[in-house]
Amino acid sequence: MRPHRRAWLKGAGASLAGLWLAACDQLTRNAQFMGFIGSAENLNRQVQRLVTDRTALAREFSPAEISPDFRPNGTRSPADPEYVALRDAGFADYRLVIDGLVERPLALTLAELRGEPARTQITRHDCVEGWSSIGKWTGAKLGPLLDQAGLKPQARYLVFHCADTLGEGPHGRYYESIDLVDAYHPQTILAYEMNDAPLPVPHGAPVRLRVERQLGYKHAKYVMRIEAVESFAHIAGGRGGFWEDRGYEWYAGI
Ligand SMILES: Nc1nc2c(c(=O)[nH]1)N[C@H]1C(S)=C(S)[C@@H](COP(=O)(O)O)O[C@H]1N2
Ligand SMILES: [Mo]
Numbered sequence: 357m358r359p360h361r362r363a364w365l366k367g368a369g370a371s372l373a374g375l376w377l378a379a380c381d382q383l384t385r386n387a388q389f390m391g392f393i394g395s396a397e398n399l400n401r402q403v404q405r406l407v408t409d410r411t412a413l414a415r416e417f418s419p420a421e422i423s424p425d426f427r428p429n430g431t432r433s434p435a436d437p438e439y440v441a442l443r444d445a446g447f448a449d450y451r452l453v454i455d456g457l458v459e460r461p462l463a464l465t466l467a468e469l470r471g472e473p474a475r476t477q478i479t480r481h482d483c484v485e486g487w488s489s490i491g492k493w494t495g496a497k498l499g500p501l502l503d504q505a506g507l508k509p510q511a512r513y514l515v516f517h518c519a520d521t522l523g524e525g526p527h528g529r530y531y532e533s534i535d536l537v538d539a540y541h542p543q544t545i546l547a548y549e550m551n552d553a554p555l556p557v558p559h560g561a562p563v564r565l566r567v568e569r570q571l572g573y574k575h576a577k578y579v580m581r582i583e584a585v586e587s588f589a590h591i592a593g594g595r596g597g598f599w600e601d602r603g604y605e606w607y608a609g610i
């Protein structure tokens with residue numbers, strides 16, 4: 357048995373070494389997205405990136421598995437006057453703005469967004485509150501949109517500014533942020549359809565983010581503007597999102 361075991365161990369060792377080499381290579385290629393390891397959370401993120409492949413796809417499901425009662429959560433109908441006016445006009449005046457650290461800022465109508473490279477996926481949404489639902493999403497792939505806008509080299513995060521006010525005080529507007537690894541993930545889309553129908557208001561009409569390797573609160577609904585930034589420290593509470601400003605982790609990878 358011993359030689360076999362030795363051979364197996366050698367093989368296992370070699371493939372493990374290969375894995376680490378691949379991971380290191382991955383890390384170096386992503387180096388421009390990472391910056392300095394300044395905090396425990398950053399370190400955590402680096403370790404996460406070493407041991408898992410962040411470009412791996414989230415599991416996709418069959419049409420039969422779609423939840424008949426996908427739960428809306430958080431804001432279900434924004435009362436903000438600007439949103440109400442857009443909604444009452446059937447979102448004809450809606451423009452998805454992509455600006456900040458980009459060469460060519462975009463302001464897309466819904467029709468234009470629907471003309472962009474798209475993807476459909478059936479995925480499971482996991483909320484930290486302890487429920488999950490499966491839904492079918494169609495939307496514009498975020499990566500090609502960013503390439504159209506032309507990210508400047510300093511851009512490290514995307515901030516999603518939403519239309520709804522969920523909390524009290526000066527930072528009550530919902531917002532979120534993701535890094536460029538998640539932004540360019542093939543399943544990251546700006547969804548305008550849910551279960552083959554236009555995205556309903558409770559789920560974020562007219563456009564919401566689907567970032568399938570992250571927990572529910574990262575999936576910004578009612579997206580009005582995507583701002584490319586070098587840092588989100590100056591935005592609202594400075595922690596990168598509405599719930600992050602209230603104590604949730606910025607990195608909510610699943
Ligand atoms: N603009 C906005 N986006 C949001 C929220 C919100 O309240 N406002 N809630 C978040 C949370 S906690 C979850 S679980 C999901 C809920 O998405 P759903 O309403 O489609 O189920 O949206 C996320 N995105
Ligand atoms: Mo959530």
